[in-house]
Each structure stands twice: as structure tokens, then as C-alpha cells.
Amino acid sequence: MSSVVNFVDPYADTQEMPALNGQPNALAVAWEREQVATHLRGQYQVVREIGRGGMGIVFLARDIALHRLVAIKVLRQEFASSNEHRERFRREARMTARLSHPNIVPVHTFGEEAGTELAYIVMKYVHGESLADRLRAEPQLPTEDARRFLHELALALDYAHREGVVHRDLKPDNIILDRITGRPMLTDFGVALQRSLDPVRAEASRAFGTPHYMSPEQAAGELDIDGRSDLYSLGVLGYSMLAGELPFDAPSFEALAAKHIAEAHRPLAEAAPIALREHPLLVAALERCLAKDRNARWRHGSDIATAIAEPVRKRWLRRGLVGKKSMVAASILGAKIAAEMGLFIAALRAAIYRS
Numbered sequence: 001m002s003s004v005v006n007f008v009d010p011y012a013d014t015q016e017m018p019a020l021n022g023q024p025n026a027l028a029v030a031w032e033r034e035q036v037a038t039h040l041r042g043q044y045q046v047v048r049e050i051g052r053g054g055m056g057i058v059f060l061a062r063d064i065a066l067h068r069l070v071a072i073k074v075l076r077q078e079f080a081s082s083n084e085h086r087e088r089f090r091r092e093a094r095m096t097a098r099l100s101h102p103n104i105v106p107v108h109t110f111g112e113e114a115g116t117e118l119a120y121i122v123m124k125y126v127h128g129e130s131l132a133d134r135l136r137a138e139p140q141l142p143t144e145d146a147r148r149f150l151h152e153l154a155l156a157l158d159y160a161h162r163e164g165v166v167h168r169d170l171k172p173d174n175i176i177l178d179r180i181t182g183r184p185m186l187t188d189f190g191v192a193l194q195r196s197l198d199p200v201r202a203e204a205s206r207a208f209g210t211p212h213y214m215s216p217e218q219a220a221g222e223l224d225i226d227g228r229s230d231l232y233s234l235g236v237l238g239y240s241m242l243a244g245e246l247p248f249d250a251p252s253f254e255a256l257a258a259k260h261i262a263e264a265h266r267p268l269a270e271a272a273p274i275a276l277r278e279h280p281l282l283v284a285a286l287e288r289c290l291a292k293d294r295n296a297r298w299r300h301g302s303d304i305a306t307a308i309a310e311p312v313r314k315r316w317l318r319r320g321l322v323g324k325k326s327m328v329a330a331s332i333l334g335a336k337i338a339a340e341m342g343l344f345i346a347a348l349r350a351a352i353y354r355s
Contacts, residue, residue, distance in 0.1 A: 032057045032074040035118040040111075044072060044122075051130075053173075053188060055079060055089060060125065069125040070108060080117035093121045095165050096189045103156035105176065105187040123187070128179040132172035140244030143278040144312040149175075149184045150238045150282075151305050156186050157234065158301030161227035166193045168225065170233035171213045172240075193225060211256045212246050213237065216292050219257035228294040231301060235289025242283070243271035247290065265290060282308045 030049075036059060037046050044061040047069075051058040056073040063070050079085035093110035100106065108122040131149070135141070141149075153175070160167060167174075167189060174188040215232035217225060239247045247265035250256040268283050268290075269276045276283045285307045291297045298304045 031077040071123045071125045073121045075119040101159045126176045131175040141241045146241040154301040154304040216261045219260045238286040242275040
């Protein structure tokens, strides 16, 4: 029997995570899992695979010493012998480890086993589902849910940008929704750019990121990418949550990039009339995020957060309170009129009786 199977904990709390291809307990033997099970067996107990990305595979594991669940991201086998990819993986760990924010998944540790090709990042395990899974089940989210997610993500991006880190790959797959708190947690800084430390290199001109969420400057391969690129991606994310569709789609990267660079999207007010009615400021804020010219976008994530800070329910509550006050005032006035009419009728009856 494989050493992997021997290290599966049958009593681990694994049902809170989304199923992998419909098979929550699928344990196909892979090099990455074998590496963790073999070289980290004294520290971590592999439970199962929970996700795959461009550079790494993520496993749910149990920290043996601390009796807690963690997520371990392992550099994929095809990149493990590449010095360039290993350095990018180290940089991801270092960048994420220096970020401390309630909406960013924290890194516990990073390791490279001597004499092996294993490189891994141990992160906090967030009980929940990805935003991508949520959108597959519910393509068009309630306005308040979308507003709250965007508000918190805007603050997380604002913090990262002030620390000199541009994410460059904001998309639903890289956002985990905490099941307990409902908080969106930003993860996967694998293609992030640390502007404070990295000179502009030819590497930066590559179209890192996911085409549907790329800013025009990313799609064009511009060298100077800053936080406003992430804010464009936040606008695409918000558009898709409210409208149930992406602002742009095309069969190839080139065609999609051309649309981001030069084509006008369908106005969000038209694509999401419910959101426009419930929170016009949110719709306007997202339209500003989607400006082709980055100078026309919001400058900081905190600016967006401030613009959309007011929840939908408070808008309804305020209108409700105004209505209730009007009703109370009307009832008081009605009671006064009724009392005065009663006194008038009683006086009239008394006068008639005396006559």
C-alpha cells in the first residue's frame, strides 16, 4: 500500500471543503503528495488534495504537533527542478508572509528539503469554499453579498499595495469564503509583483494573470504595473458577481486582450438593473474600476471601500424608518383630530339637549 494512503487520517474534519471533481476523497497517487508524505511525515499528516494552480498543488494536512488543519502548497513536479520557478515560489512565500491582514490567507512557514526537489508553503487552512465555487452554484449574487465581498477585498488590496505588493491575478479561484465568518480571504500571490524590491524587468512584461480578469495594461504587456491594475480586476470581479456574466469573453487570449484594451463593455447598470436599483453607488464605483485609462480609475483600494461602505440593508432601513416616522406622525395627527371631533360632537349634543 502507498505511504500516502497510510498517512490519510480517516477521522480528520474534511467534509467542509468543496469536492475535487465531485470526489471528496479522491486520492490518486501523485509525485507531490508522495513528497509530502515521505519527507514531512514527522510534521504533517496528509489528508487529501484540495486544489491545483498554475505552479502548485494544495493539500489539506494535519499539523501533528499542534493538532490543527493546515493547507500545504507544493511546487509542481514539472517546475521543481527549475531554478526560476523555485525562486518565484520562494518569493511568493516571502511576500505573503510579510502581509498581515484579516482578508489575506496567512503563511505559517516555507521549506525546501535538502537533497530533494520538494519546495512547499504551509498556510492557514480556511474552512469554506472558493468564490469560484459559489459563483458556479449562484452566478448572480445578492447585491449586499457582492458589496460586502468587494468592500473587504478592496481593503485587503489597499493594504497589500501600501506594502508594495501587486497581486496581478485577482479572480474568484483565488478568493476563499470563510464558512464561519463569511469573510473573503485573498490567496495565491504566485505571480505577484513586489514593486518596492523588484526593478522593472523583461519578465514583468509577460502577461501574468488570468485573461478574463486582466487589466488593459496587463493584457498589453506593459512594464509598469501598479495597484490600479488589481483594482481593474476587482471591477471585473464585481461586474461578474452582480451581472452573472463577465464584461468580456472571447475564444482566444489575443481576442480577449484586444477587448480589454479597446472595446467598451456592456454598462453594468444595464447588465445588473437590480444592483443599480439597490445600490447605485456600488454600480458607479465598479464602472470607475473598469476605466481603460488607469488614471481614470480609483487611486487606492481604500477609496473604493469608502465609496461602497454603506450596506444595502441600511439604505432599506433608513427608508423604512422614514416611512415608519411618517406613519407614526400621521397616526398622532389622526388621533388628535378624532379627539377634537369627539369633543365637538359631545358639546353639540349637550347644546341640543339643553334646548
